[in-house]
Amino acid sequence: MWNPLAKTLVIGLAAALATTPLTACGNTGQSESEATEQTATEGATNTTEAEGTEAASVDGAWYNDVPRQSWNQFEKVETSDPWFSVYKLPGNVYAIDEDSQWEEIISYLIIGKDKAVLLDTGMGISSIKKTVDELTDLPVTVVLSHTHHDHMGGMHEFDDLLVFDSKESIEAATTGVDEFGDISYEVATEDGVFNPDRPLPEGFSPDGFHVIGKEPTGTLHDGDTIDLGERTLEVMATPGHTADGITLFDAENKLVFTGDAYYPADLYAYNEEADLSVYAKSMHDMADHAKELGVEWIYPGHNETVKGVEILAEVAADMDAILSGEATEFELGEDGYRYYSFDHDVSIITQDLDFAKLDEAA
Numbered sequence: 505m506w507n508p509l510a511k512t513l514v515i516g517l518a519a520a521l522a523t524t525p526l527t528a529c530g531n532t533g534q535s536e537s538e539a540t541e542q543t544a545t546e547g548a549t550n551t552t553e554a555e556g557t558e559a560a561s562v563d564g565a566w567y568n569d570v571p572r573q574s575w576n577q578f579e580k581v582e583t584s585d586p587w588f589s590v591y592k593l594p595g596n597v598y599a600i601d602e603d604s605q606w607e608e609i610i611s612y613l614i615i616g617k618d619k620a621v622l623l624d625t626g627m628g629i630s631s632i633k634k635t636v637d638e639l640t641d642l643p644v645t646v647v648l649s650h651t652h653h654d655h656m657g658g659m660h661e662f663d664d665l666l667v668f669d670s671k672e673s674i675e676a677a678t679t680g681v682d683e684f685g686d687i688s689y690e691v692a693t694e695d696g697v698f699n700p701d702r703p704l705p706e707g708f709s710p711d712g713f714h715v716i717g718k719e720p721t722g723t724l725h726d727g728d729t730i731d732l733g734e735r736t737l738e739v740m741a742t743p744g745h746t747a748d749g750i751t752l753f754d755a756e757n758k759l760v761f762t763g764d765a766y767y768p769a770d771l772y773a774y775n776e777e778a779d780l781s782v783y784a785k786s787m788h789d790m791a792d793h794a795k796e797l798g799v800e801w802i803y804p805g806h807n808e809t810v811k812g813v814e815i816l817a818e819v820a821a822d823m824d825a826i827l828s829g830e831a832t833e834f835e836l837g838e839d840g841y842r843y844y845s846f847d848h849d850v851s852i853i854t855q856d857l858d859f860a861k862l863d864e865a866a
């Protein structure tokens with residue numbers, strides 16, 4: 505989705521409203537095109553059928569699939585806050601799955617000997633720090649995979665925050681999403697955004713929902729490493745979904761944390777900052793580096809977890825096919841986007857240049 509930077513968002517929101525239903529970055533429960541009947545929750549398996557933002561809600565809804573299949577194979581960890589579902593994953597990682605809200609964002613607590621990294625912080629609807637504190641006594645550094653609002657919600661609760669080193673990224677984190685960056689659709693109860701089995705956290709009110717800003721305490725660059733004590737995370741810049749996207753590689757445990765650069769659902773490559781050729785290069789870079797390091801498993805940013813790493817090369821090839829014109833089959837949504845579907849359950853949504861030209865001419 506768009507950059508949650510307040511100013512950009514106002515402009516982006518106006519543009520978005522003019523052309524397309526609202527979409528969230530990570531998972532959107534509600535972007536869909538009437539023409540294609542696509543529902544672009546970032547979970548490929550999300551089946552919310554929306555007619556538009558107003559009617560976005562639905563029975564049949566995403567929460568009927570919770571917990572999604574991939575979670576069942578892992579040990580569930582009991583914590584005191586039912587808002588998050590916590591799982592212990594291979595490689596000394598806790599997945600904090602915010603499956604009470606339709607973004608179904610997954611934050612990962614990566615445990616080292618001396619400290620831990622919390623990759624992303626969810627929506628900010630319930631305190632993620634409270635849950636993190638129940639899982640580790642180590643000092644925790646927050647790393648943002650990118651600065652979309654669904655990943656920044658709880659960052660203000662922590663002392664240490666690292667973001668990609670760009671002016672936009674630093675500004676987005678520092679600003680948060682204020683009253684000008686309307687993300688009220690994320691908490692619009694009538695739209696079925698909440699899992700009805702989970703009570704809203706005490707004290708939370710959807711009125712005036714926003715993301716509290718936090719000035720980063722440090723920045724990350726392509727090739728940086730983060731030392732957690734007997735565990736090292738390598739940073740790769742992976743622009744495409746956003747310009748400030750990063751991916752973390754953990755060679756020792758054969759893991760890659762992709763944030764929204766890859767998740768098993770519709771991949772958004774239509775925003776101003778989500779350039780498909782850049783995105784394709786990142787996908788190749790991720791696939792190649794994963795191969796070099798012997799990485800086997802993807803821990804993605806939404807919906808399902810622990811995917812085989814081979815999908816990265818497949819998605820990269822899909823993106824190449826779109827760019828080369830070899831992929832000719834797509835559905836054109838009334839929103840002006842092309843919806844490409846590929847065999848291995850991947851959908852990629854791009855801008856439609858012809859449509860944009862027609863739109864300009866009109």
Ligand SMILES: [Zn+2]
Nearest residue numbers: 529530652764
């Ligand atoms: Zn995103």
Ligand SMILES: [Zn+2]
Nearest residue numbers: 529530531764
């Ligand atoms: Zn996201």
